[in-house]
Amino acid sequence: MATPAAELDLPEIGFDEGTFEQRMAMRAALPQDTWLVRNLIGYGVLRYEDAVGILRDKRWHSASARIPELMGITRADFLARQRGSILSTEGDEHVRLRRLVAPAFNPRAADRLRPFMRDVMNSLIDPVAATGRADFVADITEPYPIPIICELLGAPKSDWQLFSRLATDILEVFSADLADKIDLVMNAQDEMDAYTRELIAERRSKPADDLLTDLIAAEEAGDKLTNDELVMMVNAVIVAGTDTTRNQLGCAVAMFAQHPEQWALLAERPELAGRAVEESMRYFGAVRGTARFASCDIEYRDVVFPPGTFMSIGIADANRQGDVFPDPDTFDITKPASEQPQLTFGSGIHYCLGASLARAELQEALPLLAQRMPNLRIDGEITWKPDGVGIFGPAHMPIAFGPS
Numbered sequence: 161m162a163t164p165a166a167e168l169d170l171p172e173i174g175f176d177e178g179t180f181e182q183r184m185a186m187r188a189a190l191p192q193d194t195w196l197v198r199n200l201i202g203y204g205v206l207r208y209e210d211a212v213g214i215l216r217d218k219r220w221h222s223a224s225a226r227i228p229e230l231m232g233i234t235r236a237d238f239l240a241r242q243r244g245s246i247l248s249t250e251g252d253e254h255v256r257l258r259r260l261v262a263p264a265f266n267p268r269a270a271d272r273l274r275p276f277m278r279d280v281m282n283s284l285i286d287p288v289a290a291t292g293r294a295d296f297v298a299d300i301t302e303p304y305p306i307p308i309i310c311e312l313l314g315a316p317k318s319d320w321q322l323f324s325r326l327a328t329d330i331l332e333v334f335s336a337d338l339a340d341k342i343d344l345v346m347n348a349q350d351e352m353d354a355y356t357r358e359l360i361a362e363r364r365s366k367p368a369d370d371l372l373t374d375l376i377a378a379e380e381a382g383d384k385l386t387n388d389e390l391v392m393m394v395n396a397v398i399v400a401g402t403d404t405t406r407n408q409l410g411c412a413v414a415m416f417a418q419h420p421e422q423w424a425l426l427a428e429r430p431e432l433a434g435r436a437v438e439e440s441m442r443y444f445g446a447v448r449g450t451a452r453f454a455s456c457d458i459e460y461r462d463v464v465f466p467p468g469t470f471m472s473i474g475i476a477d478a479n480r481q482g483d484v485f486p487d488p489d490t491f492d493i494t495k496p497a498s499e500q501p502q503l504t505f506g507s508g509i510h511y512c513l514g515a516s517l518a519r520a521e522l523q524e525a526l527p528l529l530a531q532r533m534p535n536l537r538i539d540g541e542i543t544w545k546p547d548g549v550g551i552f553g554p555a556h557m558p559i560a561f562g563p564s
């Protein structure tokens with residue numbers, strides 16, 4: 161007989177208390193058979209098999225559109241907009257969207273941008289190379305993804321500044337004081353939508369070699385994306401693909417700064433880039449958790465969760481599980497790949513649509529940085545972003561490097 165979750169005696173664990181290391185230590189101290197904990201939003205799972213089990217179970221729905229509500233936001237037009245995103249669509253509607261858009265995000269599409277990614281990264285390193293000092297966040301990670309997204313979508317170079325300004329305002333959707341910034345976010349989204357509609361009209365008459373053209377052409381059994389869906393996808397790419405990539409690059413380089421021998425090795429052997437990305441994302445991911453809610457009564461491992469129950473998925477915890485990743489607390493880019501993937505791109509139907517692009521961006525950036533910033537060290541103190549449910553990474557990271 162399954163037990164209602166509310167009747168279980170469970171350990172309580174906050175996901176925003178103390179530092180990451182303190183929380184990892186707290187979780188490591190839990191009894192071996194603990195698979196479920198209670199937390200601020202409801203419940204949480206910490207083990208790899210449960211994280212994957214829940215992310216692949218379609219009865220658990222994405223909570224991304226519910227997070228603003230949990231933060232006390234009530235504006236109907238704002239909430240409706242979040243619900244329309246691919247990130248929070250479920251069921252047949254989600255299956256249809258993924259089928260239509262997935263081919264445009266394939267690895268080949270990401271590969272065609274690799275030379276451009278190297279050009280962007282070189283142009284960011286050039287101005288700081290002479291001094292051997294930089295704020296890695298302001299100088300490198302912040303500006304890196306926007307030109308790539310612009311190039312991906314096919315936005316002309318003359319519009320990059322406008323695009324960057326709008327994207328910056330749209331990304332305030334992740335800020336802790338979102339309630340005070342709703343107008344800013346909505347206005348930027350409206351402006352970006354109008355901009356996207358013009359770009360779509362242009363591409364419909366003049367196709368080009370870019371994502372927007374591919375999405376316009378995407379068709380399955382006579383079905384096509386509507387203009388509104390195309391606009392939504394551009395928004396989703398900005399919201400899901402910019403801050404994630406920046407912060408993952410910052411997290412990775414912060415780790416390499418603590419492991420100078422690995423940094424030197426990557427410079428010497430750029431073919432390790434693929435492993436370097438997976439190991440950085442496993443060991444120190446910028447997305448440390450996500451959330452789901454129960455769409456119906458769900459029985460899982462003999463526990464019943466009533467509809468509406470929130471569940472946090474401990475991605476960072478699962479990524480450090482010893483029986484999945486041998487020697488999990490060592491950062492080592494020469495370790496053979498584990499049989500199971502790291503979970504920082506998620507799992508199941510909402511698995512990161514931009515994973516090939518993000519991998520390419522990081523695989524191009526890291527070896528280039530290792531070669532052009534030898535002997536990289538932290539030159540002061542790293543200021544970290546608040547470590548809660550959102551995207552985690554450095555806010556400021558003073559670095560010094562060279563000579564080789």
Ligand code: HEM
Binds near residue numbers: 222405503513
């Ligand atoms: C290192 C960088 C990135 C990380 C760590 C990351 C992580 C994730 C994760 C964990 C999810 C699933 C969320 C959930 O299940 O609740 C996701 C979904 C998604 N990501 Fe990424 N992402 C990254 C880069 C990108 C890029 C570059 C793009 C686009 C170009 C992108 C587009 C998306 C989209 C559209 C979804 C929603 C997919 C769906 O709901 O079906 N991501 N990402």
